[in-house]
Amino acid sequence: MVLVSAPGKVILFGEHAVVYGKPSLAGAIDKRTHVNLEARDDDIISIESDAAPQRLSFSLDDLVSVEGFPYVRKAIELAFERIGKKSGLDIKISSDFPPASGLGSSASVSIATILAVHEVLESEIPYGTLAKLGHKVEFEVQGAASPTDTAIATFGGILFIEPGKDEHKRIDVQLPLIVGCTGIERSTKVLVENVRVLRENSPEIVDSTIESIEKITRMAKEKIEKGEDIGDLMNMNHGLLMALGVSNFKLDILVYAARDAGARGAKLTGAGGGGCIIAYAPDKGAQVKGAIENCGCSAFESAITSVGVRVE
Amino acid sequence: MVLVSAPGKVILFGEHAVVYGKPSLAGAIDKRTHVNLEARDDDIISIESDAAPQRLSFSLDDLVSVEGFPYVRKAIELAFERIGKKSGLDIKISSDFPPASGLGSSASVSIATILAVHEVLESEIPYGTLAKLGHKVEFEVQGAASPTDTAIATFGGILFIEPGKDEHKRIDVQLPLIVGCTGIERSTKVLVENVRVLRENSPEIVDSTIESIEKITRMAKEKIEKGEDIGDLMNMNHGLLMALGVSNFKLDILVYAARDAGARGAKLTGAGGGGCIIAYAPDKGAQVKGAIENCGCSAFESAITSVGVRVE
Numbered sequence: 001m002v003l004v005s006a007p008g009k010v011i012l013f014g015e016h017a018v019v020y021g022k023p024s025l026a027g028a029i030d031k032r033t034h035v036n037l038e039a040r041d042d043d044i045i046s047i048e049s050d051a052a053p054q055r056l057s058f059s060l061d062d063l064v065s066v067e068g069f070p071y072v073r074k075a076i077e078l079a080f081e082r083i084g085k086k087s088g089l090d091i092k093i094s095s096d097f098p099p100a101s102g103l104g105s106s107a108s109v110s111i112a113t114i115l116a117v118h119e120v121l122e123s124e125i126p127y128g129t130l131a132k133l134g135h136k137v138e139f140e141v142q143g144a145a146s147p148t149d150t151a152i153a154t155f156g157g158i159l160f161i162e163p164g165k166d167e168h169k170r171i172d173v174q175l176p177l178i179v180g181c182t183g184i185e186r187s188t189k190v191l192v193e194n195v196r197v198l199r200e201n202s203p204e205i206v207d208s209t210i211e212s213i214e215k216i217t218r219m220a221k222e223k224i225e226k227g228e229d230i231g232d233l234m235n236m237n238h239g240l241l242m243a244l245g246v247s248n249f250k251l252d253i254l255v256y257a258a259r260d261a262g263a264r265g266a267k268l269t270g271a272g273g274g275g276c277i278i279a280y281a282p283d284k285g286a287q288v289k290g291a292i293e294n295c296g297c298s299a300f301e302s303a304i305t306s307v308g309v310r311v312e
Numbered sequence: 313m314v315l316v317s318a319p320g321k322v323i324l325f326g327e328h329a330v331v332y333g334k335p336s337l338a339g340a341i342d343k344r345t346h347v348n349l350e351a352r353d354d355d356i357i358s359i360e361s362d363a364a365p366q367r368l369s370f371s372l373d374d375l376v377s378v379e380g381f382p383y384v385r386k387a388i389e390l391a392f393e394r395i396g397k398k399s400g401l402d403i404k405i406s407s408d409f410p411p412a413s414g415l416g417s418s419a420s421v422s423i424a425t426i427l428a429v430h431e432v433l434e435s436e437i438p439y440g441t442l443a444k445l446g447h448k449v450e451f452e453v454q455g456a457a458s459p460t461d462t463a464i465a466t467f468g469g470i471l472f473i474e475p476g477k478d479e480h481k482r483i484d485v486q487l488p489l490i491v492g493c494t495g496i497e498r499s500t501k502v503l504v505e506n507v508r509v510l511r512e513n514s515p516e517i518v519d520s521t522i523e524s525i526e527k528i529t530r531m532a533k534e535k536i537e538k539g540e541d542i543g544d545l546m547n548m549n550h551g552l553l554m555a556l557g558v559s560n561f562k563l564d565i566l567v568y569a570a571r572d573a574g575a576r577g578a579k580l581t582g583a584g585g586g587g588c589i590i591a592y593a594p595d596k597g598a599q600v601k602g603a604i605e606n607c608g609c610s611a612f613e614s615a616i617t618s619v620g621v622r623v624e
Contacts, residue, residue, distance in 0.1 A: 198544065205527045205548055212520040212555070219514065232510065232557075236517055239555025243524070243548045249568040256561040 002119040005032040006112040006309040008097045009104035009152035010179065010269045010278050010302075012224075013237055014161075014217035016195055016244055018146065020207075021163050022214040025221055026148050027175065027304040028156040031096035033108035034312075037116035040088030047072055049093040060086055074137045075110045079117035082133065087121060098298070100185045102270025107149030110137040111309050119311055130154050130309070144189075156308030160221050171224055175304040177278050178285055180258065180292035182250040184274030191246050191271040198245055206244065213240050231264025231280050238267035246272030254292050255279075261291035314431040317344040318424040318621040320409045321416035321464035322491065322581045322590050322614075324536075325549055326473075326529035328507055328556055330458065332519075333475050334526040337533055338460050339487065339616040340468040343408035345420035346624075349428040352400030359384055361405040372398055386449045387422045391429035394445065399433060410610070412497045414582025419461030422449040423621050431623055442466050442621070456501075468620030472533045483536055487616040489590050490597055492570065492604035494562040496586030503558050503583040510557055518556065525552050543576025543592050550579035558584030566604050567591075573603035 007028035014024030040046075047069045048055040058066045063077055072091065080086045091113070099105040111134040118125045125133070134150035148161050151168060160169040199206035220233045238255055241247055247255075251268045254277045258266035262284035269278045281288045285301045292299035319340035326336030352358075359381045360367040370378045375389055384403065392398045403425070411417040423446040430437045437445070446462035460473050463480060472481040511518035532545045550567055553559055559567075563580045566589045570578040574596035581590045593600045597613045604611035 198548075201544060202531065202548070205524055205531065205545075208520060208524040208527060209548070209552070212517055212524060215517045215520060219517065232513060233517075235557060236510075236514070236521070236555045239551050239553070239557075239559075240521070241551070242554050243551025245544075245547060245551075247551075249564075249572075252561075252564050252568070256564070260561075 001036070001038040002116050003034065003036050003312040004112045004116040004119065004309065005034045005312055006108040006153040007032050007156055007305055007307065008108050009149055010177065010276070011148070012158065012278070013220045013233065014213060015270055015272070016192070016241065016246060017210045017213040017217065018148070018161070018163060019192055019195070020210050022210060023160060023162045023217050024148065025158060025160055025217055025224070026152050027158040028152050028308060029097070029103070029177070029179065029302040030305040031103070031300065031302055033093065033095040033105060033112055035109065035112040035116045036092040037113070037120050038090040039120050040090055042088045044088045045076065045091070046089070047091045047093070051095060051099050060088060070141045071106045071110045071137055072113050074141050075113035075134070076117055078133050078137060079114045082125070083118060083121050083123040085121050085123070089117070089120070098181055101181050102275035103179070104149040104153060106141070107134060107138060108153040110134045111150055111153040115309055115311070127154050127308070154308050157306045158224060158304055171221070172306050173224060173227065173304065175224065176282050176285060177302055177304065178258065178263070178281060178288045178292065178299055179276050179278055179302050180254045180297055180299040181276040182254065182274050182297060184250060186271060186274035188271040191273045195244050195246065209240050209243050213237060216240070229264055234265030234267040234280055241268055241272055248273055250274070251277055253295055254297060257291040257295050258288045261287045263288045313348065313350040314428050315346060315348050315624040316424045316428040316431065316621065317346045317624055318420040318465040319344050319468055319617055319619065320420050321461055322489065322588070323460070324470065324581070324590070325532045325545065326525060327582055327584070328504070328553065328558060329522045329525040329529065330460070330473070330475060331504055331507070332522050334522060335472060335474045335529050336460065337470060337472055337529055337536070338464050339470040340464045340620060341409070341415070341489070341491065341614040342617040342619070343415070343612065343614055345405065345407040345417060345424055347421065347424040347428045348404040349425070349432050350402040351432050352402055354400045356400045357388065357403070358401070359403045359405070363407060363411050372400060382453045383418045383422045383449055384425050386453050387425035387446070388429055390445050390449060391426045394437070395430065395433050395435040397433050397435070401429070401432070410493055413493050414587035415491070416461040416465060419446060419450060420465040422446045423462055423465040427621055427623070439466050439620070466620050469618045470536060470616055483533070484618050485536060485539065485616065487536065488594050488597060489614050489616065490570065490575070490593060490600045490604065490611055491588050491590055491614050492566045492609055492611040493588040494566065494586050494609060496562060498583060498586035500583040503585045507556050507558065521552050521555050525549060528552070541576055546577030546579040546592055553580055553584055560585055562586070563589055565607055566609060569603040569607050570600045573599045575600045
């Protein structure tokens, strides 16, 4: 039996701009997805998850064709393919953070599953290869995927991701954040499409807003490296995302609640339209968490962690 | 006796950017300040206003030195000076819109008072001179003033104001708006200063945000001239103002309420930090007005008017 865990992520700066070739800053949070995996003597694969109503069991032959747990099945499939060996498996998944909230749950479960399958079948996989295989899982399931989430789930820390570059600058710092979740599920695809349409109608304005976000992201990288305050930059980035039309009332309620409770900065994280906000409040984490909870939303304090995927 | 009225104004696009030499678009609203003025036989000036708790009476000799009604007194002073004649006066002021909410009440009362004094003393004043004298009133009372509000109060319509230019492009169109007021009084000075500090700390980001606002303002001018929808531009401008840190929770509540009720666009108008929002909802004015009122705020439908100051 093997237990592997991988961290969730937050986009710190640069969401949406990244779609237009601009850099983004993302960080691993100390909330993780845990994959407990055991080889079976028969050819049955059995998957259960805290987040799903019921267990899914099927024969090895049906791995590609059954429905349910698309990321886990694709991760198993690609791992089997790479290792050149198969096995029946018992898989139990639990997570410290909610799925479909922009915190990278599909990436962390994909990465943890690929590594767990390799462990159980006594095969090795370098982290660079693991990150790429994880990206392939997301790409094949979704039809499109950014490599950010799977890179973060693999390596941990903060990554400064420049599209088109193969290596991403990794910053290894502590950064105390509060994550507040609206509970509203949203489709990244729809939000990315909305920005595309806005850009089609007003290309100059959207492009210059995206350039402002790029400037914020680059400055934030420098400030994080120097341990400086990133509050103002978060607030400005949030306004620019609002200008792109991807914030909504619930997100803004949480952003204002966090700021009023003493956060130096707060912004939506990820695609917007729902999902979560992050707040930066080095000395007022508990107050900010409480203020978000008072809005009827879930919140947790979460430091950026340097710990990527690992066998427990 | 003479009755003179002058319109209030809203900034449609470009607030704050105008401080950095960028153009702005402002329009006269069909809510007006009414100045009822009558010459007296003695040397007493008596001023009363719907918005003030009590009447102010003083001798002509004390015009400059008494306290209260600074705009009205300065307008009388400069008008007397220009005409070269004085008189005791009874003045009654009423307004269709709240003061200190960014709707240009001080400009409209200044312009209406200057013209009324000229009328009563049987002197003529060209509108260009009137606008300049009104600006001087605001400048001397406040220590600094944009010529926008007094130009709008004089000429009506929509003005595309480019700082440094003496003549402003005037657009004569109907534009149905809803104005919603937070009831929060704010200091333009403080908000302008906050943006200055933000710019000092992050010059590149603030400058590129201001450039985005400039692009919106120029595009809005074209769209208004063509009678096209300006909703998206208003929404983007609002987000950019949020990025500059001049929106607040109450303003955003009204902006979202207006959009939810069917407004094609909504934004804060003026300095922010309180004051009012404007919403563009050509076919849903009543619904948007109702939605703002349901937030516990006052709202009125108001078309942009071509009618500037006039003797009634």
